[in-house]
Amino acid sequence: MGDKTDIDTTAMSSNVMLVKVPKYVSKLWERVGPGGSVGKLRVSSKLKKRDFTFILKQELLKQSSEGELKLPSEYKLHSQGAGNRVAEAFSETASQDQDGSGNGSSSTNQTGKLALEGQIAERVECRPVGGDSYMKMKRLQIKNALQPTRTTQPIDKTITFKPRTNKNVNEVIIKPKSAEGKKARLDKDKVLDMLFKAFEKHQYYSFKDLVQITQQPSPYLKEILKEIGKYNTKAPHKFMWELKPEYRHYQEDQPS
Incomplete structure (x- = not known):
């Protein structure tokens, strides 16, 4: 096959949804292994219009590295339309040579097994539902953004050295040039x-x-x-x- 890569096109006729999530949510999702669960999707109909609510898994919320901050657990999915451009979604499964676990294809491709999951039929933005948890999180984010990157810290250790001037060094470098002139x-x-x-x-x-x-x-x-x-x-x-x-x-x- 040379440099050619085989792509599984079994699901090419399927329609998929492209979801944009907050950065802290994507970090939590990265902790979930292949085939794991990240939460539940609740679908309801209002005036013949579907309403999507994503509920983040409680186990992931407990693993949050945001300190004492409690992250929002519910998120609304707001449709942004399909857009004018045609786009497809691909997935990649690590080959056996990559992870050594025996999962996936035994192909010698360094990029693993590629598959076409379908065409993007709808673009969706995942936004947290407003509440106490969300407001606390936003206040903390604003507070952290206002923190200066450099701060003055008191020294609690005894200084064991004295400041040195570079006067002698300058004399060594400058004098020979001056003398020659x-x-x-x-x-x-x-x-x-x-x-x-x-x-x-x-x-x-x-x-x-x-x-x-x-x-x-x-x-x-x-x-x-x-x-x-x-x-x-x-x-x-x-x-x-x-x-x-x-x-x-x-x-x-x-x-x-």
Whole structure:
């Protein structure tokens, strides 16, 4: 079958009702296992018009996580019409490979077994019946919404540390940049003299070390180095400066 998915269309001609419920009701329904009961639907006729009342199961109300708040148990279903668009309702049953319980199809489909339950013939909104429980719930919801997300709390523990300033850290970061900006350009001959003396001690130097030795601005020092020096781009002295052959007082080691 490849990526194709089989859909059970046995009930495609059935009419189903799409119900919109409050968020706290849907959370309670999620606690009920497959095939479980969430409540009862009471149907009555008034002037040839059907009236639907949903009664939430008492066991679910006891499992509510709303604290001491008592949730409404009765809800009216208000029809919103079928709408202009054609819509279908689908269901999905976990495959045996997904939940490992052996329930559902043994197909290798990762999405489980899909079924078309029918066409949506009516859209309904589930609204709680007004009463003391409903009014208390709404007052609590409004109160919680007005609570600030950040609150000031008193400290009941002894503070064992002192506040630290970042002044020293700023000095470490800022001073080197400020110092380099204040470096005065010496006469070129004096800079050359310092460079030659340095290269008498060592053959290779990094540019950072030469800046530290001469205390000259980087652009000015690099300009002088290009005249007398050679910048290595290959190992073993990569990114290091050395004197050009005509300025050396030593001979290069010849490979044996």
